[in-house]
Amino acid sequence: MTKLTPGMLSARASTLSLRQQALSSSVASIPAPVSTATASQPLHRSRNFVLADMEGRDTRDNRACASCIAKLAPNEVGQVNWHLAEDQACKLCQVADIKPEAFTKPFCDFLQENPTIFHTVEYFTHKLGQLGFKELSSRDSWAGKVQPGGKYWVTRNGSSLVAFTVGKAYEPGNGVAMIGGHIDALTAKLKPVSTKPNKAGYVELGVAPYAGALNQTWWDRDLSIGGRVVVRDEETGKTSTKLVKLDWPIARIPTLAPHFGVGMMGQNNAETQAVPIIGLESSRNATSEALGPAGSFVNTQPPRLVQLIAKQLGIQSYSSIANWELELFDSQPAQTGGMDKEFIFAGRIDDKLCSWAALTGLLAATNDEDEGSIKLVALFDDEEIGSLLRQGARGNFLPSIVERTVEALNPDTFGPGLLGQTYAKSFLLSADVTHAGNPNFLEKYLGDHVPQLNVGIVICGDSNGHMTTDAVSTAILQRVGKLAGCETQLFQIRNDSRSGGTIGPALSSMMGVRAADAGLPQLSMHSVRATTGALDPGLGVKFFKGFLDNWEKVDAEWH
Numbered sequence: 001m002t003k004l005t006p007g008m009l010s011a012r013a014s015t016l017s018l019r020q021q022a023l024s025s026s027v028a029s030i031p032a033p034v035s036t037a038t039a040s041q042p043l044h045r046s047r048n049f050v051l052a053d054m055e056g057r058d059t060r061d062n063r064a065c066a067s068c069i070a071k072l073a074p075n076e077v078g079q080v081n082w083h084l085a086e087d088q089a090c091k092l093c094q095v096a097d098i099k100p101e102a103f104t105k106p107f108c109d110f111l112q113e114n115p116t117i118f119h120t121v122e123y124f125t126h127k128l129g130q131l132g133f134k135e136l137s138s139r140d141s142w143a144g145k146v147q148p149g150g151k152y153w154v155t156r157n158g159s160s161l162v163a164f165t166v167g168k169a170y171e172p173g174n175g176v177a178m179i180g181g182h183i184d185a186l187t188a189k190l191k192p193v194s195t196k197p198n199k200a201g202y203v204e205l206g207v208a209p210y211a212g213a214l215n216q217t218w219w220d221r222d223l224s225i226g227g228r229v230v231v232r233d234e235e236t237g238k239t240s241t242k243l244v245k246l247d248w249p250i251a252r253i254p255t256l257a258p259h260f261g262v263g264m265m266g267q268n269n270a271e272t273q274a275v276p277i278i279g280l281e282s283s284r285n286a287t288s289e290a291l292g293p294a295g296s297f298v299n300t301q302p303p304r305l306v307q308l309i310a311k312q313l314g315i316q317s318y319s320s321i322a323n324w325e326l327e328l329f330d331s332q333p334a335q336t337g338g339m340d341k342e343f344i345f346a347g348r349i350d351d352k353l354c355s356w357a358a359l360t361g362l363l364a365a366t367n368d369e370d371e372g373s374i375k376l377v378a379l380f381d382d383e384e385i386g387s388l389l390r391q392g393a394r395g396n397f398l399p400s401i402v403e404r405t406v407e408a409l410n411p412d413t414f415g416p417g418l419l420g421q422t423y424a425k426s427f428l429l430s431a432d433v434t435h436a437g438n439p440n441f442l443e444k445y446l447g448d449h450v451p452q453l454n455v456g457i458v459i460c461g462d463s464n465g466h467m468t469t470d471a472v473s474t475a476i477l478q479r480v481g482k483l484a485g486c487e488t489q490l491f492q493i494r495n496d497s498r499s500g501g502t503i504g505p506a507l508s509s510m511m512g513v514r515a516a517d518a519g520l521p522q523l524s525m526h527s528v529r530a531t532t533g534a535l536d537p538g539l540g541v542k543f544f545k546g547f548l549d550n551w552e553k554v555d556a557e558w559h
Contacts, residue, residue: 044203045130052095053106057127057556068092100538107537111334117159118228146408160391162401164376175425176374177551182383185348186213187327203279211384214274217527222249227326249331251276292319329530349530355379357540365548375548393503428515432502434458436521451521453533456487457543460517468504484546
């Protein structure tokens with residue numbers, strides 16, 4: 001959530017992820033099934049197997065009943081453990097029933113394995129491809145490519161994603177049930193010239209804060225580096241991007257002991273006093289020669305970091321690295337905590353939480369013969385800095401996808417009238433995390449507006465239009481909750497506090513659709529580490545699936 005103030009598979013191949021380690025230790029001895037799938041046509045998986053996130057996991061975590069295992073594809077059976085103790089539940093049964101507890105570990109693994117926005121988009125498109133969604137290119141015509149019953153996704157800049165399904169009973173003018181969220185998070189990005197003079201024997205790294213990062217919560221954290229690297233093939237002249245992440249801490253922003261009389265919780269200079277150290281000077285590893293010809297990008301970056309990134313990606317010629325977008329991220333694992341493991345402690349919860357739950361809800365949504373609406377999830381970049389870039393919610397990404405989809409479905413009748421009819425029957429659920437009640441600061445909350453963890457979605461209001469929720473949209477979401485068997489909560493900030501903002505007002509005004517802001521609660525918003533409920537990811541999946549599945553029914557109840 002933005003605080004309003006005045007002012008790809010290649011990466012997985014480059015470094016052993018947690019998933020790969022589990023795969024190598026638990027299923028390496030299982031003969032690989034014969035498959036006719038290609039890189040452009042991925043092998044489709046069983047839906048519950050994908051939603052349970054069983055692929056490549058340690059089979060000790062993949063316990064299922066015989067009934068569910070019998071429904072799996074042959075290449076999935078070898079990754080599932082048949083042995084259920086009396087006190088163990090079948091993960092596949094839990095997912096089929098949308099039990100919130102079934103989604104706790106998949107969400108924690110997702111957070112840990114996809115630290116940057118580029119990895120997040122790659123993760124989502126991989127899941128979509130496994131369940132039969134097809135990619136649409138914005139550069140191509142969609143004529144004849146979008147059909148009732150079809151499932152699709154579109155990306156922009158590798159950092160924003162729109163995925164949608166078209167109801168089998170679609171008719172011209174039918175509405176769109178939309179969930180919009182953001183997948184960017186507070187971070188610190190490497191500067192265009194990130195080399196800094198060594199001081200006191202340390203190698204330092206030039207970074208710039210993205211949104212509210214480099215605040216005090218970032219000091220003394222175990223930080224790593226990841227993102228995307230632009231590579232130009234010197235033989236073919238073709239340019240592409242590769243994803244990279246380092247799976248160990250490489251950077252740290254050290255604090256100063258209180259003996260020096262400098263307050264570390266005050267206003268410290270972000271340019272000179274929050275500089276990460278990434279190593280020590282070493283004559284053994286130092287290089288006096290430039291890594292590339294004059295003017296090369298790699299000459300503007302710390303040489304040992306360039307060498308490390310190149311090694312991770314298998315790049316032989318340093319000068320083939322044309323540029324990169326790398327960032328720092330907290331490397332501590334996302335994990336459950338509390339006496340009953342009722343919490344999730346993790347980085348980047350804002351807002352991987354609602355986005356992951358929304359996309360998972362779309363994957364779990366029904367696709368019955370009598371459904372005629374379009375079900376859509378849009379996940380944006382740049383929300384934390386105002387959403388004004390082309391991959392942000394204030395760009396034309398979502399409206400253009402809706403318009404092109406309606407045009408492709410109705411080539412002979414498409415026009416302003418049909419588009420207006422579509423928007424009039426549509427609804428936008430702007431999904432962003434909100435504030436859980438902090439027991440140490442309850443005086444900052446309204447007494448009857450204190451969201452709790454592990455309860456359910458929070459419907460957020462704001463009298464000054466920072467949220468798009470009104471009485472009608474609140475009633476709609478409460479009705480959705482009732483149909484889906486989900487409890488809803490309410491939140492509004494005190495009059496003497498400042499509200500945050502979301503993508504809801506901009507998108508709803510752009511398209512003219514009914515809309516509401518709602519999200520899952522968390523503690524420690526805008527900290528490098530935050531807390532949510534262990535059941536909240538699954539509660540989000542259940543509610544978002546319920547919204548997508550029931551929108552037609554709810555809309556038909558209104559005059």
